[in-house]
Amino acid sequence: MRVTIGRRTVMGAVLTAAGAVALTAAFGPAWAHGPTRQKVRESIEINAPPAKVWAAIGNFQDMSWLPPVTKTEGEKGNEIEATRRLTLTGGATVDEELYKFDAAAMTYSYRITKVDVKVLPVTNYSSTLTVTPSADGKGATLEWAGAFYRGFPNNDPPPELSDEAAVKAVKGLYQAGLEALKKKIESGS
Amino acid sequence: MRARILAALAASLCAASIGSASAEEAFVTNQLSDDLMVVDLATSRSVATIPIGGKPAGVAVSADGRFAYVTSPDAKAVTVVDAATRQVSGRIEVGGGPLGIAVTPDGKTLYVADWYAAAVRVIDTASRSVTASIAVGASPSGLAVTPDGRLLLSADRDDDSVSVVDTATRERRATIKVGTRPFGVTIDAEGKRAYTANVGSNDVSVIDIAASQEIGRVPVGMRPYAVALTQGRGFVTDQYGGTVSVFDLATLKPVKRINVGDYPEGINATADGKRVIVACWESNTLSIIDATELKVIGEVKTGDGPRAFGAFLRRTE
Numbered sequence: 001m002r003v004t005i006g007r008r009t010v011m012g013a014v015l016t017a018a019g020a021v022a023l024t025a026a027f028g029p030a031w032a033h034g035p036t037r038q039k040v041r042e043s044i045e046i047n048a049p050p051a052k053v054w055a056a057i058g059n060f061q062d063m064s065w066l067p068p069v070t071k072t073e074g075e076k077g078n079e080i081e082a083t084r085r086l087t088l089t090g091g092a093t094v095d096e097e098l099y100k101f102d103a104a105a106m107t108y109s110y111r112i113t114k115v116d117v118k119v120l121p122v123t124n125y126s127s128t129l130t131v132t133p134s135a136d137g138k139g140a141t142l143e144w145a146g147a148f149y150r151g152f153p154n155n156d157p158p159p160e161l162s163d164e165a166a167v168k169a170v171k172g173l174y175q176a177g178l179e180a181l182k183k184k185i186e187s188g189s
Numbered sequence: 190m191r192a193r194i195l196a197a198l199a200a201s202l203c204a205a206s207i208g209s210a211s212a213e214e215a216f217v218t219n220q221l222s223d224d225l226m227v228v229d230l231a232t233s234r235s236v237a238t239i240p241i242g243g244k245p246a247g248v249a250v251s252a253d254g255r256f257a258y259v260t261s262p263d264a265k266a267v268t269v270v271d272a273a274t275r276q277v278s279g280r281i282e283v284g285g286g287p288l289g290i291a292v293t294p295d296g297k298t299l300y301v302a303d304w305y306a307a308a309v310r311v312i313d314t315a316s317r318s319v320t321a322s323i324a325v326g327a328s329p330s331g332l333a334v335t336p337d338g339r340l341l342l343s344a345d346r347d348d349d350s351v352s353v354v355d356t357a358t359r360e361r362r363a364t365i366k367v368g369t370r371p372f373g374v375t376i377d378a379e380g381k382r383a384y385t386a387n388v389g390s391n392d393v394s395v396i397d398i399a400a401s402q403e404i405g406r407v408p409v410g411m412r413p414y415a416v417a418l419t420q421g422r423g424f425v426t427d428q429y430g431g432t433v434s435v436f437d438l439a440t441l442k443p444v445k446r447i448n449v450g451d452y453p454e455g456i457n458a459t460a461d462g463k464r465v466i467v468a469c470w471e472s473n474t475l476s477i478i479d480a481t482e483l484k485v486i487g488e489v490k491t492g493d494g495p496r497a498f499g500a501f502l503r504r505t506e
Contacts, residue, residue: 031370031389032328032347035262035286035304036220036244039471039494099411099429109429126429147452147471155265155286155305 033123033149038163040170043143044178048185050140053131054106056185057142060084060098065184066177078108092119099126106131120173121151122166142181144174212505213459215466215475216257216272218245219492225259225268226492227275228475230459230466230502233489237275241268246496247290248455249299250503256314257503258299260287267301269317272503281317283310290499291332291341293356300341302329309343311359323359325352331374331415331498333383340398344371344385351385351394353401363401367394373415373456373498377438386413386425393425395441405441409434415498417465419458419480424465426453433467433476435483445483449476455497460504468497 046053056065060078063069063086074084082098095114102108107130117123125148134141148170152161159165215228218241225245227237243264250257250272257270267287269279285303292299292314299312302325309329311321326345333342334356341354344367351371353363369389376383376398383396386409393416395405410427413434417424422444425434432446433453450469458465458480465478473495477487 035246035288037470037494039221111429145471155262 031124032153034153034157034163036163037124037147037149038167038170039145039147040167040174041143041145042171042174042178043141044182045134045139045141046182046185047139050106050131050133053140053142053181053185054103056181057129057131058103058106058108060101060108060110065181066173067180078103083113088119092116094119100128117151117161121161121169122148123151123153124149125170142178144178146170146174213461214272214503214505215457215497216248216250216259216270216501216503217455217468217475217491217495217497218248218259218501219473219494220244220246220470220496221494222492224492225257225270226495227272228489228491230464230477233477233487235489235491238492239270239275239277241277243268246498247288247301248497248499248501249290249292250500251292251296251314252294253296254503254505255296256292257501258290258292260290260301262286262288262304267299267312279317281312281319283312283319285310288498289330289332289344291334292500293334293338294336295338298356300332300334300343302332302343304328304330307345309341309354321359323354323361325354325361326350326364330372331385333374333376335376335380335398336378337380340380342374342376342383342396342398344374346370346372346388349389351383351396353398365396365401365403367396367403368392368406372413375416375418377418382438384416384418384423386415388412388414388428391427393423393436407436407441408443409436410446414454415456417456417458419462419465422480424456424458424478424480426456426467428452428454428470433465433478447478447483447485449478449485450474450488455495455499455501457497457500457502459502466502468495468501470494470496 068088071087076082086094098110100109109128111126127146130143150163150166213230225239243261247260259268267281271278286305287301288304289302301310309323325343326348328347329343330346331344343352351365368387371385373386385394393407397404409425410430412428414426435444450472452471455468467476475489479486
């Protein structure tokens with residue numbers, strides 16, 4: 001499936017939209033969450049061998065391929081329980097931890113251990129990146145799948161922290177990330 | 190050639206034994222497609238899809254098989270489904286965030302956990318109305334009633350404990366400390382032990398109900414959701430692990446991890462004890478495990494986001 005993408009910068013847009021509700025949002029313990037877990041699954045065809053796509057994303061300590069990420073700092077490389085802190089344009093950070101890594105299958109899974117809902121309106125977020133040969137055998141398919149709860153942990157969320165807002169933000173992020181990576185790999189940079 | 194014939198024979202015997210298993214159905218809440226689907230476990234086919242709304246999550250099928258009760262946290266309601274006719278026969282407004290649900294063995298009382306309110310609502314199934322509220326710990330999630338109907342256990346997730354409630358007085362008579370963030374709770378057929386899946390500490394707490402204390406802890410996969418019991422073993426869904434962890438109920442030692450679909454959640458053993466049915470939230474499937482061989486023997490497509498949190502199997506004969 002080829003994804004299309006709007007022109008806005010996703011995390012930037014999320015920052016502005018959610019910023020308005022930040023003061024009124026209830027920041028419960030990080031474990032608390034809404035009643036309905038959401039899922040987003042996006043994929044993109046890249047005109048390059050799967051190994052090349054894997055080489056671009058397969059280092060957990062380098063997420064420079066995702067547009068709003070300006071810095072990746074972390075520990076323990078690609079080991080299970082490796083951690084990283086992403087710094088985004090504007091200075092916000094996201095802390096993440098690796099919990100599955102399979103280089104042979106070209107897939108890994110990680111979860112967000114700390115993020116402000118002003119930055120990404122989700123809680124209990126986990127996601128998986130997987131590279132497979134494309135159906136025609138000529139290129140690669142990169143899939144990004146996420147599972148998460150909305151930013152508001154209690155009943156009756158404000159619209160900015162609703163299920164819909166969470167899905168929209170993650171979907172936009174994935175589409176932007178996949179599109180950027182495709183461009184980067186296909187242009188040979 | 191001979192090997193091939195034997196293999197075919199073995200396959201047909203296997204199919205026959207699946208076909209002759211006691212007639213049973215799975216009532217699966219598909220949270221993201223907002224419905225309840227009924228799967229005939231003899232044929233592994235979906236036989237009905239009932240629109241529910243309100244993001245259905247919890248389910249409790251009455252012991253007599255007449256009703257399936259479904260919680261919808263977004264609608265703040267419990268939907269009553271006539272299990273045989275597959276029709277919605279009522280809707281009970283409960284308020285709050287109804288999630289976990291259990292029905293007493295006599296079918297007269299429903300308990301519904303309010304995820305946001307540290308309370309369990311009591312519903313009289315005859316009048317279909319809320320008649321009382323029981324104070325428990327924070328974020329009650331899984332509920333279970335002992336086979337004699339005398340005790341209700343509530344896994345109070347954000348208090349890292351289980352409440353033991355006397356169903357006659359409707360008062361909490363004990364609080365049992367368990368692992369971190371207990372979600373599902375399951376009571377054995379004898380009513381002696383209970384098992385909680387601890388999402389935060391990646392283990393299962395084993396509770397002696399009479400003594401009101403935790404007597405053991407079993408390590409399982411990542412982010413366990415719920416526990417099923419059969420053939421002397423516990424079967425635990427590991428959401429992030431994508432596995433079912435199996436452990437021995439006598440020794441509490443891990444036995445095996447079985448790969449199932451992604452984000453396995455609701456899990457129940459069939460009445461004959463031969464199979465374990467697992468709802469896989471991410472892959473939109475039911476994985477069917479042979480409880481003796483400890484392997485997946487079948488898969489059934491579901492709607493979007495199956496959770497099946499509770500007692501979701503119904504005997505049809």
